[in-house]
Amino acid sequence: MDVVSPELNSLLPDEIMDTEAIEDIPHSQPDGAAVQPDQLPISISTTTKTTDSVTGTTVSTSGLQKLTAPFTISAANHQIILNKVASAQATEAAKSAGTQPQVIKQEGQKLLVTAIGKSGQPIVLQLPHTGSKPGVSQTAGDPKSQAPQFKVVTIGGRSELKQVVGSAGNQVTTLQAQQLKAVQIAKKTPTSSAAPIKFIITKTVNSKGLSPQTSVSPVIAGRVLTQNSPGMPPRTITISEPHNTSIQSLPGKKIAISPLKTPSKVTVVSVASPTSNASQKSVALPVNVALGQQILTVQQSTSASPVKVAASQNIKPVQSVAVGGVGGSQFKTIIPLATQPNVQQIQVPGSRFHYVRLVTATTASSTGQPSGPSTTKPMVVSTGAVRMSVPIVQAQTIKQVAPKPLTSAAVVTTTQTQQRLIMPATPLPQIQPNFTNLPPGTVLAPAPGGGNVGYAVVPAQYVTQLQQSPFVTLASSSNFPASTGIQTQARLPLNGLSTAEATSRPRKPCNCTKSQCLKLYCDCFANGEFCNNCNCNNCFNNLEHETERLKAIKTCLDRNPEAFKPKIGKGKEGESDRRHSKGCNCKRSGCLKNYCECYEAKIMCSSICKCVGCKNFEESPERKTLMHLADAAEVRVQQQTAAKTKLSSQISDLLMRTTPVISSGGGRLPYTFVTKEVLEATCECLLEQAKKAEQTHQPQAETERLILEEFGHCLMRIISSAGKAKADCASINC
DNA sequence: GAGTTTGAAACT
DNA sequence: CAGTTTCAAACTC
Structure with a gap:
């Protein structure tokens, strides 16, 4: 089992890693037994039933399906649908679909479990109950929380049935007002049965228009119960609060979930797959679900990594990474670090956080393809042999993916190495810091010396700095403006600068x-x-x-929890779109020098500024003068640049026009080939031709033709000689 | 390039 | 929270 270095783990927020939330589920535990009394009323149904009896883990994704309340179940598309209420409708729908839906209802929760695929192993996802947690931003009475909507969890078609149960946590909550964006399980190949399961949990989308600035992000711990072998009890995945009381943590299995306070927050959840011995195991997944958040993504291991149900701690389930974002400006990047072979980086532009965990996997194959639904985030998966929590569909070919601008449909996944994202293997101390406030572009990666299981906070830039070709970039939302890929260090607009500015400059x-x-x-x-x-x-x-x-x-x-958040944000309604979040405190600069953060960001001071003698306001004549001067200077620079470019182009064109060109090679021939001796020889040839014509009494027209013809021959010889000379010169590197 | 000014960050 | 110190960028010469 992988172990995260204590010092690093101690620095990690408990939202990221919570090992205590992982527990084993008794084999004899009936379906839904893992459901906690205070579980969030969320039902998950799988529409298809898998028949893979060997691995029982094969999962194929058929694309994400957006679920609206309550939800629908379609048995044909191998999907797990999360919905707040496991209504009878869902049951009926599942029945009508030919599946065997299971409905688990307990007090404070509604759970619907349907068979997935053909194996008959249901997946039950249980979400924490929201009403029980104090400090929750939303109460049970909140209308917004009454009708939570979740997106579809898609599971690969042919894998075994699995239960995904959202466990209740005393803390959770905002999930209710949120829309579960996507839970997807990567398709698993039927061949391997020993591979761990990957789950990706993304944050929920704030579909209710809740304030993205929600300061508190309750964490929903998750529990995952998985089962591998056919005929075994159904695998259950439970999402529960980090400190679930009744859950025993599985040693060596950890789940990292980022806090989801703001819309830009990212939730990362990695779940180690249960060992093969246990017929049914549960892993607590601390899931951060906050208002304005989107995500819930569960991805299962791909074909190369069959699910392991055994309790062995040596096997690491694939880690999943989910990215959610408000305003859709999010993506993530996973890149193997050069210094750490097992390091993998995930960049989340929305929050610019990176959560990375790599372990050596016995098998390596991950594939990706553009996820069908528009809701699916564009992503790019690198070849770093990283298993990631992106909607990944089986691919038969491995592709080397070059960094490219993210597009809504760009999805490429390749796996060449045997690294996988995994969760911390050892129990982690409770960590208070909220990862949502980590420095932008932060990456959690194995720390140097920490083996392949440590976490390191790595700036997004480091991905670029490392110049790693294999990478994974996920764009969780098409709205994200930057989406420039890893090499451009995609990141949120900083200090009022547009993403393009931030990345280009x-x-x-x-x-x-x-x-x-x-x-x-x-x-x-x-x-x-x-x-x-x-x-x-x-x-x-x-x-x-x-x-x-x-x-x-x-x-x-x-x-300052806001220390790493952009200082330039959106102002009040009616004010400028951009304003300093704290305002400046200038005393002497008049807010017209770059000492002033407002002026530096090219925004005017606002009412929250405490500056003295401020001249950085709309009608300020000094400001206008400065702006005009700055504009004029900028125009001059642009003009100079344009003039230089034009001049350079003209010179180039002139050279092209005046320089002889070899038709055969296309290269230019130096004038030096037309030497005096060549000219004299040419003239002699022409004169000789003229003499011959005269001696033979050729007509004038014929004489001219012969002379011109000879001239042509001369030119051809000159050109030929020049070409040979050039080739010879090139051959000897002259 | 050295020195000064400035204001945010850090500290008390 | 306010005052002071520290710090590095911006600015001046």
Whole structure:
């Protein structure tokens, strides 16, 4: 079983990793037995029943299906539908579909379980009950929470039945007002039975228009019960609160889930598959579900990685990563780190967080393809042999994916190595920091020296810095403006700059000398980036000092949970779209110099600014003057650039026109081939031809023709000689 | 490039 | 929360 280094784990928020939430489920436990009394009323039904008796884990995804309340069940498309209420309608629908729906109803919850695929192993997903948790942003009486909607969980067609049960947690909650965006299980190949199961849980989408700024993100712990062998009790996946009381944690199995406070938050859930011995196991999945969040993605291991039901701790289930985002501006990137073979990075532009966990997998094959529904997030899966929680459909070919701009349909998955995302293997201490507030672009990756199981917070930039070709980029929403892929370091607009600006403009190197680049003084650190090509001294803002960096991040977040959030955000209604979140405090600059963060962001000061002598307002003549000067300067620069470009182009054209070109090779021939001797020889040839014509008494017209013909021959010889000379020169590298 | 100014961040 | 110190960027010369 993989173990995460204690020091790193201690720095990780418990939302990310909670090992206590994982527990084993008794074999004899009846379906739905794992359901907790306070479980969230969510029903999950699988429409198809898998018949794979060998692996029992094969899952094929047929595309995501958006589910609206209550929900519908279609047996034909191998889908698991999560819905708040397991209504009789769903049961009837399942029955009508020819499946064997199971309805689990307990107090405070409604659960519907239907058979998936052909194996007859149901998947039950149980979600925590929302009403019981104090501090929950929404109460049971909240109309918004009354009609939660979830998206469809798609499971590969031929795998065994599995139960996905959302367990109740005392904490959970905002799920009710949210729409479960997608739970998808990757299709599994029938061949392998020992591979772990991957689950991806994404955050729920805030379909209710709830405030994206919801400050608290209750965590819904998840429990996953899986079963492998046919005839065994149904596999159950339970999503429950991190600190489920009745759940025993499975050692070595951990789930990392990011907090989902804001819409841009990302939830990452990795679930280790149960061992083969256990007929039924449950893994608690801390699922962060908050208002304005979207996600619930459960992905099962692909074909190469069959599900392991046994209790052995050596087998690591594939880790899943879910990305959700508000406004749809989210994606994630998974990239193997150069320094860590097992490191895998996931970049979430929406929140710019990265959660990475890699383990060596016995088999490697992951494929991806554009997910059908428009709701599916565009993503790019790299060849890093990473199993990821993206809608992945079996692919027979392995493709090397080059970084490219994310498009809504761009999905490529390749797996060449045997690395997998996994969960922490050891129990992790409760970590308070909320990952949603981590520096933008942060990546959780195995820390140096921590083996392949440690986590390291890696800035998104590091992905670019490492220049790793294999990568995975997921765009959780088509609305995300950047979507430029990993090489452009996609990230949210920073400080009012558009994504294009942020990505196109090279970051200025810092010059920190005393802060070790681990304080917000350092722009690199403040932007969640590693220092790269900076001029800093004693820099700790790198992967080599990940432990210190994590601590620094934690310190900053403790001091200010908003520390790593963009300072330039949307202002009040009626005000400018962009304004400084805290306002400036300028005293001497008049807010017309770059000392002023408002002015630097090219926005005007707002009512929340505490500046003195502010001149950075709409009608300010000084500001207008400065703006005009700046505009004029910019125009001059542009004009100069255009003039240079034009001049260069003209020179190039002139050279092209005046330079002889070899028709055969296409290359230019130097004038030096037409030397004086060549000219004289040519003229002699022409004169000789003229003499011959004269001696033979040729007519004038014929004489001219012969001379011109000879001239042509001369030219051809010149060109031929020049070409040979050029070729000879090239052959000897002259 | 060195020195100064500035304001955010960090600290008390 | 306010005052002070620290820090690095912005600016000036």
